[in-house]
Amino acid sequence: xxxxxxxxxxxxxxxxxxxxxxxxxxxxxxxxxxxxxxxxxxxxxxxxxxxxxxxxxxxxxxxxxxxxxxxxxxxxxxxxxxxxxxxxxxxxxxxxxxxxxxxxxxxxxxxxxxx
Numbered sequence: 175x176x177x178x179x180x181x182x183x184x185x186x187x188x189x190x191x192x193x194x195x196x197x198x199x200x201x202x203x204x205x206x207x208x209x210x211x212x213x214x215x216x217x218x219x220x221x222x223x224x225x226x227x228x229x230x231x232x233x234x235x236x237x238x239x240x241x242x243x244x245x246x247x248x249x250x251x252x253x254x255x256x257x258x259x260x261x262x263x264x265x266x267x268x269x270x271x272x273x274x275x276x277x278x279x280x281x282x283x284x285x286x287x288x289x
Contacts, residue, residue: 175199175278177269182283185259189287193254195269195280203227203247205273209254211265211285221267222254236262259287 181193193209206225212218222243223232231243242255252269264287269280 175271175273175276177271177278177280179267179269179280179283182267182285184286184288186289187259187261187287189259190255190257191259191285193256193267193283193285195252195254197250197252197269197271200271200273202250205271207243207245207252208270209243209252209267210270211263211267212282213262213265216265218268224252256285259285261287263287 176198178196179193181191183191185191204226206223208223209221210218211221219234221234221237222241224243224245228245233241240258245252256263264285266282266284268282271278
């Protein structure tokens with residue numbers, strides 16, 4: 175199993191970024207996927223969740239209405255569209271999957287929101 179996160183960078187407040195997580199080594203379309211983030215000095219927190227077919231999503235309270243999780247099961251990729259970014263969104267963002275009880279993480283991608 176491999177999860178490869180990409181798309182992070184430096185963006186000004188109010189800007190947008192799209193993160194991607196390319197998955198391999200398992201039947202991607204059979205598993206729910208999530209994005210987490212961890213800011214310096216803080217615990218890792220759930221950002222967004224999407225079911226295996228993409229029919230249902232959930233979001234952390236701090237990102238509702240601004241972030242959108244989606245997936246392309248033909249490309250084995252999950253996305254996180256982040257709009258109206260705030261300085262408090264600065265963190266390392268990680269893709270997450272739980273497969274047969276084993277947790278897998280992407281390597282993380284840094285998102286920095288600063289003017």
